Amino acid sequence: MPVQTTMDIANQLVALCRERKFAEAINTLYADDIVSVEAMEDPAMPARMEGKETVLGKNQWWFDNHEIHSITVSDPFPHGDRFAVYFDDDITSKETGERIHMQEVALYTVTDGKITHEEFFYQCPSQVVPEVANKLVELCNQGKNLEAVDTLYADDIVSIEAMSDPTMPARMEGIEAIRGKNEWWLGNHEVHETCIKGPFPHEDRFALVESFEMTVKETGKRCKMTEVAIYTVRDGKIAQEQFFYQEPDDQCQTPNV
Known part of the structure; x- marks a missing residue:
């Protein structure tokens, strides 16, 4: 078998x-x-x-x-x-x-x-949620992704997608590269609504469930996307982020949550 x-x-x-x-x-x-x-x-x-x-x-x-x-x-x-x-x-x-x-x-x-x-x-009452986690949720819900990168990420940040894309590799390193990835994403999508669930901590990491309703500018399709992100914190800054998601189909749909 x-x-x-x-x-x-x-x-x-x-x-x-x-x-x-x-x-x-x-x-x-x-x-x-x-x-x-x-x-x-x-x-x-x-x-x-x-x-x-x-x-x-x-x-x-x-x-x-x-x-x-x-x-x-x-x-x-x-x-x-x-x-x-x-x-x-x-x-x-x-x-x-x-x-x-x-x-x-x-x-x-x-x-x-x-x-x-x-x-x-x-989360549990006795846990201490990293300040950077709450601030990331606040900024992302406000659509201030670039401000989050500039103020919360370490200079040597490592960002790992679930898969590579024709426009960029799955793994990228350094704050300039991550800022560029975010600028590309914002430039190619019109975001209508953002919903962030969490943060859910675990030792030096925390998880977020991130949902977006958006329009892909190239195709004009309006769609929803949901992913889980796992962040690692070092010295008060986000040192690594990893994204978990299914490959979107032609309608840009991802898992139910």
Whole structure:
């Protein structure tokens, strides 16, 4: 049997999660030596856990301790051997009775047709969200992308797209190159609406879910695009950004979120 691709695994995971078959997803799609890393530790368990049985136990603990009202699962956003998924949950803690609206980005790595690593990005009251993350959301929602690059990015910033484009490579380095990429994007698209969800922190990184409604100036097509971006912060500046998205079809559509 041929090894399944990253998108094969991603689509199966999303389908099972939408049916709330999380244990089945772990049993069928996860490697035996899976590593699972939360954004922070919990009194009930450590942030980092290893092994399929351990991760199954964590999953069971979560369902035993929460009443699930609804779970919304996005389409997968791929990038090489990894993919991201956005979860939007409406839950009640059985211990406290508190009803919680929880949003998170999960980042998965696939090796030899199995999920070998998962990381979760989310906000909690005890977490400190980097100031640069909140400022990036503010500027991007205002359409001030170039100001964000000039004021928030490190001079040696590395920017990595999910795929290369005829106009530019997937990987670009240096603030001048990234400013040029942003100028090209703004020059070739009329942006009607921007919606940024997040930031969702995890140690020295944070995730955003970025949605745009825009018109491609060359074709005149009005379309929507959604992507997940993972940013790495160093010394108070954004040192790396990586973008996860599906290749747009002729109608410039990307995953549901």
